[in-house]
Amino acid sequence: MTTAPAKAGWRFRQPSVIPGFGLTLGFSLAYLTLIILIPLSGLVWRSAALGWVDFWAIAVDRRTLNALKISFGTAFLAAVVNVVFGTIVAWVLVRYRFPGRRIADAMVDLPFALPTAVAGIALTTLYAPNGWIGQLLMPLGIKVAYTPLGIVVALVFIGLPFVVRTVQPIMEEVDKEVEEAAATLGASRFQIIARVLFPGLAPAIITGFSLAFARGVGEYGSVIFIAGNLPFKSEIAPLLIVIRLEEYNYEAATAIAAIMLALSFVMLLVVNLVQTWSRKRYG
């Protein structure tokens, strides 16, 4: 062992007796570069090669704008639904004891495990006008399958576990004594939830929202079956990328993908800022 230098200068890594740093880091970096970084930078390079004029023309094309609006709008709505119901589901799973709780808890991960195409055809069959749920909604004048509402339904399915699984562990950590203290000080149940519990859960809820939203924006498999895919009405951005690719319009496909990546990146940044703010405010 070398003696610890009192004031060593810049050092790439701390000394350690464990071997294999060079091998494992080298292999990981090489694999990461080959599989992820080179292909992704190819996308950036191709869209940069387009030039601003062409890029802008594709970006403000009415069909592109509509597809982006539909993707981000439906993903936002679905994430809001998931925040409300996901938080209720997490609360029920954490706080209440009932038979079948373990099964209900395990079921929450179904959207992680079920292939998106399977979810897509199952939801479409359920919500089609002659489906189990569709025929109940038909008399009410609500059409779900083959409309933007169908996209929201599919994205609610896809996003649910993201909210539940981020909120649930934080709920489990909540110290009941804090609630008891608030109660003994005369707070009502509602006040305790709003003033004591919610602030602690807010960062997790925001994280869950952003994960569900990000996943929803990019989702393809489950949506294309139920959406109807009418240009300008129910055509999502990932589908438009596929359509442009099938037309051999690589430029348009690349530009739309670059816009989606940039928007998602901005969104993640905003969410991070909101999170830092909420931690400061409530943490």
Next chain:
Amino acid sequence: MADPEIKSYEPHHESQSAAVTESRPVKAVLMAFAFAFLAVFLLLPLIVVFHEALAKGAGAYTEALSSPDTRSAIRLTLLVAAISVPLNVVFGISAAWAIAKFEFKGKAFLTTLIDLPFSVSPVISGLVYVLLFGAQGLLGAWLKAHGIVILFAVPGIVLATIFVTFPFVARELIPLMQEQGNGDEEAALSLGASGWQAFWYVTLPNVKWGLLYGVLLCNARAMGEFGAVSVVSGHIRGLTNTMPLHVEILYNEYNAVGAFAVASLLAGLALVTLVLKTLLEMRYGAELAAARGH
């Protein structure tokens, strides 16, 4: 303000005081909401898959599954998972070793990069390989000159699958190995074990359940991936159709029994994954706690 009367101030309370839990009706309403939501959004889609698959009887079901195209889709899906999952396991172990066992500059950045594929749309994950290897792609001309086929063939499907399943194993192992620290390995090394021996006999047994957990999730995604694979596959029946892609083709041909029969196999895989995952969490919950979250 709420009424000042303090109802429950016992040092130990067998029943929860009213203010620390919801009233009975509120509880009932919340549970009803949660159950209705889970039933409509999770249970019904699962039931409908098996219902539709068996709608025309068991005979039609087995017939649908024994068609040559379905058989080849199943084989391709198994092949793709058999290549991509082990590769991501090797990467996951290697990345976790570097990140969890050592302190170095840029570690947080590297961890973020590993998670990158989760925030990229599956369609874009496929697209990047089309831009790289396609006829108009950066390497397209070179590949053609050398007679190498990647796109619209098995290598492309494998690459796209590796891309989308990239983080699964690593992100289970990294927090788990960080939690366990270096003490065991240092003890083994000081007793004269080689680095490999420390890994095989100390680290690997320590993380085996977390590893299995990661493999399970990685495999479920690898076999079920649709968007990325759809972009690079070319949809050649009997050749480059994986099971999820075959589901789409059958469904679009209005072959509901066929589509749902293949879908039922994938749903079965999902159920097996969930059961194994739950069992792992129940038996090794404490061990996995650090790695939980996804």
